[in-house]
Amino acid sequence: MAEWIHVCDVADIPVLGSRRVNRDKGPAVAVFRTSDDQVYALLDRCPHKGGPLSQGIVFGRAVACPLHNWTIALDTGTAREPDDGCTPRFSVKLEQGRVLLQVAELASIAIDVAPVMAGPCTRTC
Numbered sequence: 001m002a003e004w005i006h007v008c009d010v011a012d013i014p015v016l017g018s019r020r021v022n023r024d025k026g027p028a029v030a031v032f033r034t035s036d037d038q039v040y041a042l043l044d045r046c047p048h049k050g051g052p053l054s055q056g057i058v059f060g061r062a063v064a065c066p067l068h069n070w071t072i073a074l075d076t077g078t079a080r081e082p083d084d085g086c087t088p089r090f091s092v093k094l095e096q097g098r099v100l101l102q103v104a105e106l107a108s109i110a111i112d113v114a115p116v117m118a119g120p121c122t123r124t125c
């Protein structure tokens with residue numbers, strides 16, 4: 001039987017917004033809340049160039065990445081056409097306004113993903 005951990009309450013997540021859940025290893029998880037209080041969790045990395053999806057704009061069942069505006073489906077993590085890619089998603093359980101994530105998924109999904117690094121500056125002063 002899966003073990004779940006309470007990460008926040010639904011009320012802690014802004015409507016049409018998100019909250020970051022840090023992990024011991026790997027990138028954080030972004031937990032999103034829709035206008036009808038559905039909650040979804042994705043790795044906080046856009047499949048395009050690693051943008052922070054937690055800082056994107058939630059609309060319907062999707063989030064728009066803040067960097068280049070790719071649209072990522074909250075229920076699957078897939079980018080909408082014409083873009084192509086997928087970010088890992090995490091199972092979510094709601095219990096009396098509490099948001100729970102699976103312990104095993106938090107400890108295993110995308111833990112080996114390297115942090116996003118800024119590119120080198122090529123301009124000389």
Ligand code: FES
Binds near residue numbers: 050065067
């Ligand atoms: S990094 Fe998200 S659209 Fe480019």
